[in-house]
Amino acid sequence: xxxxxxxxxxxxxxxxxxxxxxxxxxxxxxxxxxxxxxxxxxxxxxxxxxxxxxxxxxxxxxxxxxxxxxxxxxxxxxxxxxxxxxxxxxxx
Numbered sequence: 842x843x844x845x846x847x848x849x850x851x852x853x854x855x856x857x858x859x860x861x862x863x864x865x866x867x868x869x870x871x872x873x874x875x876x877x878x879x880x881x882x883x884x885x886x887x888x889x890x891x892x893x894x895x896x897x898x899x900x901x902x903x904x905x906x907x908x909x910x911x912x913x914x915x916x917x918x919x920x921x922x923x924x925x926x927x928x929x930x931x932x933x
Contacts, residue, residue, distance in 0.1 A: 869924070877916065877923060884902065895909070
């Protein structure tokens with residue numbers, strides 16, 4: 842193929858349907874975060890918004906790294922459980 846690819850460039854603008862799907866995914870994630878126990882919500886919102894490193898999570902929680910890792914793990918377990926039990930939008 843002489844280096845020509847049929848794939849779109851990585852910086853191509855998303856299609857309207859891709860934007861809609863992404864918005865629905867974020868709304869689903871927001872609803873799931875609101876359903877986890879309150880003590881985990883701020884951390885999960887921080888993780889989604891900032892994509893922090895483990896040391897940043899520890900600072901955010903004001904905990905030692907091992908304690909922060911365990912707390913974040915429990916928060917993510919709750920979130921996964923909720924996301925796995927809620928329905929996803931129908932796919933075309």
